[in-house]
Amino acid sequence: MALLGGQCLSRTDIENIHEATLNILEDTGVSIGYQPALEAFRKAGARVKGERVYLSRKIVEEKIKEVPVKFTLHARNPEKNITVSRNSFLTAPGYGAPFVTDWNDEKRTASYADFENFAKLAGASKYLSMTGGNLVEPVDISDKIRHVMMQYACIINSDKCFMGSSYGQKKAEDSVKMAQILLGPEHKLDEKPALISLINTITPLVIDERQLGALMEYAKAGQACIVASLAMAGATSPASLAGTLAVQNAEILTGIVLAQIVRPGAPVVFGSTSSITEMKYGSLTIGAPETALIVTATAQMAAFYGIPCRAGGTLTDAKCVDAQAGWESMMNLLTAERSGINFVLHSAGILEYYMSMSYEKFIIDEEMLGMVLRFRRGIDVSSESLPLDMINKVGPGGHFLDQDHTFHTFKKEFWRPDICDRGTYDRWRTEGCLTAKEVAQKKYNNVLAEYQPTVLDPITDRQLKVFIDSL
C-alpha cells in the first residue's frame, strides 16, 4: 500500500538508508578540499587519509546530538526575526540564478538593478519570511565586492533577515562583519545569529575549499548554515532514488558534523536540492515527481535525526510562465509544506531548473505561497465554527448569505487571492482575457512603484558603505 500524507519511506526504509550512509562515511569517505577542515576532522578523532575523511558511526551520532533543534535569526526589525525549528515553515526567494527571463521570454544576464528589484519584492511580500541571499547573480558588479553589494541591497531594501555569502572564508567573514555593523556593537551576534548561509556539497562526496571555508567561518561565528546536497540521480549519484538519498545523506552529515566540531551547538539545517537527471539530455530536471519524492524523503531523514530541514520550493523546468511553471511549482511547494520541510529556499521566481529568475513568476509563486500557508493554517473546529442553531434556523433549502455569522466568519476563513481569476467567463473577457502572467506583471510593477522599505538609520548606512569601500 502506498504511503500517504508526508511520507514515502517506512521506518525500516529510513533505517536502511541511514545504515547505508554510515557505510559510505566509514568505507568510501568524503573528499574535503580544505586544510583547516581536514585538521579539524583529524583532531576530532576522524580517520583522515590525504584529502579523504572517514567518519565513524560514533562521531556521527555524537555530533548529531549537539545540533540545536531550533534557533532564531535576528533581523534589523525585531518583528521580522524568524525561528527555524522542526515545526517551522519559512521561505526565501530563488537563489543564485545567473539569468533573468523577461516578459517576452527572452533571457538576459542578471544585473544589480535586478537584484535590487527582487530584494524589494521580497521585502514587500506578505508571505516570504526573509529577503533571501543571492537573489540573482549580478554580473555587472565585480566579484571582489559582489557579495557585500548583494548583502547591502538586501539590507537597504528590506528589514527582514537575509543570507550570508558562502564563497569562501573571507567573504563569509565580510558577511558576518556587515551583520554586526547592522545590528550594532552591543548585539552578541554569536549568541543571537543574523545570518543563514547555503553550503553546497559537490556530489558525489566532495566538499570544496570555498564552501568549507564559509561553513567553518559561520560555525565559528555562531551563524547558521544550510548544508545541502544537489545530487543528480543517474549522473552524480545512483539512478536509484534510495542510493541518491544515501549519497546525499553522507555529504550533508559530513558538513553538519564539521560545523559541530568547530562549535558545538552551531545552528545548522539539513538541506537538499537533489533531483534526477533528464537522461535524454544529461541535464538536471527539478520539476519531476522524483524531485517531490526526494523532498519528502529528505524531510523524513531530517526528522529521524531531529534536525531542521530545507528542501523544495516553487521549482520548475519551464522556460516561460506557462501552465507547466504553475503545476511543477505547486507540486514542489505543497510537497515541502506537507512533508514538514522547515525552511524553503527557492520559494519565488525560479524558472528553468535554477538557471533563471522571472518577475512574473516571483509574484505567481508568492500567490501559491499564500495558498499553501492558508492550507497550513487548517480548519478551526469549535462551537463557533459548528453553528448548529443557525443551521437549524436556515434549514433545508435555505441560504447563509445574509447571516451575521457568514459576514464575520468568511473574512477569517477565506484566503484572498491577488492573482487567481475567480470571476465569470464574461467578466474575464470584458477585462481583457488576462492570463495569470499578465496579472502578475501588473502587480510587480505596482509593488516596485509603491513599496517603501523601512528606512535604515543613516549612521548604520554610512558604516556599511565605509566597510564596503574598505574592501
Next chain:
Amino acid sequence: MALLGGQCLSRTDIENIHEATLNILEDTGVSIGYQPALEAFRKAGARVKGERVYLSRKIVEEKIKEVPVKFTLHARNPEKNITVSRNSFLTAPGYGAPFVTDWNDEKRTASYADFENFAKLAGASKYLSMTGGNLVEPVDISDKIRHVMMQYACIINSDKCFMGSSYGQKKAEDSVKMAQILLGPEHKLDEKPALISLINTITPLVIDERQLGALMEYAKAGQACIVASLAMAGATSPASLAGTLAVQNAEILTGIVLAQIVRPGAPVVFGSTSSITEMKYGSLTIGAPETALIVTATAQMAAFYGIPCRAGGTLTDAKCVDAQAGWESMMNLLTAERSGINFVLHSAGILEYYMSMSYEKFIIDEEMLGMVLRFRRGIDVSSESLPLDMINKVGPGGHFLDQDHTFHTFKKEFWRPDICDRGTYDRWRTEGCLTAKEVAQKKYNNVLAEYQPTVLDPITDRQLKVFIDSL
C-alpha cells in the same frame, strides 16, 4: 502546531464534526423530495414529517456498518475492471460541463462530437482509470436520449468502465439495461456491478426526486453510487469550513443510509465537491486553498466511517490554460492523492469551476496525473537500490552515467513526461518557444488521429442501438 501530511483535522475535530452531523440529522433533518424514498426511510424506522426525514444515531451507525469497504466495477474488457476501496486512487475525467473552451479561449456549448472526442481521449489515456460519465453535456442531443447516447459513446470509444445517468429513476434504469446488454445476459450485474453514478445533494440539506430516483434504482440493481455534496461555504452552507463539513456530512450520510436501506451492502462512495463562495461575486470557487482543506477533511471523515471516498480533481477557476490552471489543478489533485481520496472525478479537462472542458487542459491534467501516480509509487529501498559497492567504486568526484546500474535503473525509477519541457533554453527557443498548452494541443490532435478503440462485437453493438431506438 500545524497538522501535516494528509491531515487537517485532529481526532477530536473529527468526532466533534461527527457529533454535529448527528445533531443536524436528528434535529434539523433533510428534505427528501421523493415519495418512495420517504416510504423507505419510514419503514426503516426513521422519523418522517412531511418531506423531512430525521435520522437517529442508531440508524446512521447501523446502516454505515453495512457499507462495503471495497467493490469491483466490471468493464467490457476485464483487464480494465477497477476496484474501489479504502486504498485505491482511481480517476475519471471532468463531468457535466455544458461548455468547451477552445484553442482561442472562446467558449461554446458542448456537442456530441466533443463528447466522443473526450471519450476517445479517456479511452486512450494511460493514466485515467475509467472513461467517465457526462464528459460534457452534449446539448445537440435531445434530452430524451442524451443519457443513453452518452453511455453509448463511452462504450464504443473505450473498453474501460463508465458511469451511469443520475437524471431520475427511469434514466438510471436505462443505464442498467445498457450495462446488462454490454456484459451479456450471463453476467450477474447485481453481484458484479458495472456502473458507478454521481448522486448530488442540493445543499443545504435537500436531495431531490431525480437524484433519489437514480440512487434507489442503482442501489436496487447493486450498482455503485457516489453520494456527493457540493456545499458552497458562505452561501449554501456556513462560512466556517467546520460548519460546511457538518452540513455536507449530514447530506452524504443520508444518501448512504438510503442506499443501505434499499439494499444492504449496496456499493457507495462518500463524496464531496464542496468549496467556498467567492464573496466578491457570490460565485463558486474551486481553485481555493479552502477547497484543498475540504478535500483533506473529506478523506479524514470517510476514513472515520471506513467508507471509500471521492473528492478533488484537477480543479481550477482559470478561464484559460495558463499558470493558474496549472497550479490550482496540481494543488487539488496532489492533495486528493496524499489525503487518501480513493476515487477522483474531474481528473482531466476542467476549467472555470466545472463550467467548461478544454482539450489542452485534458492532456495537461493527464500529465499531472502521471506525475502524481509516480509520486504515489514511492521510493524502492532495497539492497539493489542501495548499491554500496558501486558508490565506493565511483568514489568522491566520480560520476554514475556510464554504470550498468544507472542504465537499467533509470528506466524503472524515472517517470517519462509527454508535455513537460526539460531541455535547455536554447533548445526550447529553436523548437519554437512552445508553451505547455501548445504541446498539449499537438498531443490531443495526435491521439484523436491515431487512437483505435478496442472494437465492440457487432452483435452487442446492434443490441445497444436497438435498445436506444426503442426509447
